[in-house]
Amino acid sequence: MAFSLFSTKNRIINLVINDHSIRFLELKQEDPPTPQRWLERFLPPGIITDGKIVDFDSLSSILEECIDEWKIKRRSIRFIVPDPLVIIRKVTIPADVRDDEIKGYLYLELGSSIHLPFEEPVFDYYTLPDNGKTKDLLLFAAPEQSVMEYVDMLNRIKLNPVAADISPLSLYRLYHKLDRAIADEILFTVQFDLTSVNLCIFDETVPVVMRQFSLPYDIDQWEISRGPLGLMVCKFNGDPEELVIQFEEIFKEVNKLLDFYRYSHNNNEKQDVSKFLLNGDHPMLMAIYDEMKERYDIPVDFITIDSEPKSKQLSIPTNLLLPLGLALKEVQ
Numbered sequence: 001m002a003f004s005l006f007s008t009k010n011r012i013i014n015l016v017i018n019d020h021s022i023r024f025l026e027l028k029q030e031d032p033p034t035p036q037r038w039l040e041r042f043l044p045p046g047i048i049t050d051g052k053i054v055d056f057d058s059l060s061s062i063l064e065e066c067i068d069e070w071k072i073k074r075r076s077i078r079f080i081v082p083d084p085l086v087i088i089r090k091v092t093i094p095a096d097v098r099d100d101e102i103k104g105y106l107y108l109e110l111g112s113s114i115h116l117p118f119e120e121p122v123f124d125y126y127t128l129p130d131n132g133k134t135k136d137l138l139l140f141a142a143p144e145q146s147v148m149e150y151v152d153m154l155n156r157i158k159l160n161p162v163a164a165d166i167s168p169l170s171l172y173r174l175y176h177k178l179d180r181a182i183a184d185e186i187l188f189t190v191q192f193d194l195t196s197v198n199l200c201i202f203d204e205t206v207p208v209v210m211r212q213f214s215l216p217y218d219i220d221q222w223e224i225s226r227g228p229l230g231l232m233v234c235k236f237n238g239d240p241e242e243l244v245i246q247f248e249e250i251f252k253e254v255n256k257l258l259d260f261y262r263y264s265h266n267n268n269e270k271q272d273v274s275k276f277l278l279n280g281d282h283p284m285l286m287a288i289y290d291e292m293k294e295r296y297d298i299p300v301d302f303i304t305i306d307s308e309p310k311s312k313q314l315s316i317p318t319n320l321l322l323p324l325g326l327a328l329k330e331v332q
Contacts, residue, residue: 012162013072014327015079017150019048019195020217021232021281022063024070025323033177033305033324035316039230041066045219051082053149064157077154078163078326083191083198083212085142086166087116090208091125092134099127106139118143126206138206140166165329167191167322168200168207171279174325175303176205185274186261188298190254191322192280192288194222194234197250201261201273211257215246231319234283243284251295276300281319 016023020043028036041062047055067073091114097105102125106114110121123141130136147164154161168189175181184204191198195217200210221238236243258273276298278289292300305316305324316324 012076012078012327013159014323015077015154016167016323016326017048017079018082018193019043019045019050019214020193022066023231023319023323024066024072025320025327027324027327030177030328033174033328035320035324035327038320038323039066039070040226040232040319042224042226042232045217048082050214051084052146053153056149056153060153060157063153067157067159073158074160076160076162078165078329079150079154079161080167080170080322080326081142081147081150081164083167083196083210084214085146086210086212087139087141088200088207088210089116089139089141090128091137091139093137095130095132095134097135102127102135102137106137114139116141120144122147128206138208163329165326167198168202168210170322170325170329171277171303172202172205172207172325173328174321175277177325177328178303178305180301180303181205182274186272187275187277188254188258188273189277189279190292192250192278192282192285194282197253197280199254199257201257209257209261211253213250213253215250216242229317231317232281236283247284247288247291251291273298278302279318279321285318 014025014027021040022043023038023040025038026036028034043062047059053059093102093105106123106125110116111119120143121141122144123139125140126138128136128138151161168191171189171191172187181187187202189200189202195215197213197215198210200207202208218238221236223235223237225233227233262272276292276296278285278292278300279302282288289300289302302318303321
């Protein structure tokens with residue numbers, strides 16, 4: 001998937017910006033996927049909210065500091081379009097629309113027969129198997145204005161955006177690169193971060209449905225520091241019951257999406273969800289993993305990557321897996 005807004009040149013830095021952090025990674029090699037260097041910067045609340053830039057000046061200033069510290073000025077950038085901005089929707093178009101006419105047809109029909117919750121989208125699509133009567137597509141869309149705010153900001157601070165991606169595809173790309181995918185697999189990815197959760201179901205390699213949820217976040221209840229690996233270390237100092245309530249709400253949403261897939265996409269023709277793939281930067285991720293294993297009959301898996309034998313680091317931190325998957329994206 002590519003949003004077709006960019007040109008390409010230079011070697012590429014991979015940038016993940018969300019409501020609570022800016023994270024960069026530079027790839028050392030693709031096989032096996034190995035990061036060369038990385039760092040992370042904490043973002044105070046209110047600069048980005050639900051993926052939308054609220055305080056443009058503060059974000060630009062922080063990014064400029066990061067660019068100087070990380071020595072990435074004038075580098076080409078891949079970035080993740082924030083999950084709250086992205087929707088995935090199945091649409092049906094007439095069978096007589098030729099493949100080379102699909103993009104133009106979608107441009108004409110967006111806002112009339114194809115309705116999205118925002119105007120002026122930037123989009124891509126994936127063609128589903130043809131039933132002979134109509135053509136079914138998966139439409140990936142985000143509000144162009146919000147995406148271009150990130151692009152314009154990166155350009156302003158002397159970076160060169162060359163590709164955009166969405167987090168479930170980046171995570172799945174890494175999963176597939178590591179030969180973890182199996183034939184006919186229905187994979188349910190759970191990206192559990194400090195301030196949000198992304199749920200996505202893949203039918204083999206295709207993300208057929210995605211949901212995004214914000215988590216309540218009170219910075220006064222968290223102790224934020226930088227660990228020895230250059231990544232954020234978050235410790236919760238509030239009432240643990242508050243986290244339990246948050247997790248319960250997410251598990252309810254997991255159940256809803258399971259049911260939605262079973263009755264809306266499965267149509268009793270394919271197997272049920274094969275596996276959960278859990279990832280994210282939430283500091284309670286292992287507790288979430290244990291709880292999911294207890295609640296569900298479906299296997300729960302992690303992506304783990306061992307470091308080089310000479311390294312003292314036993315495995316690549318989960319915080320880095322999303323930008324590592326982004327780094328594997330080809331620039332078109």
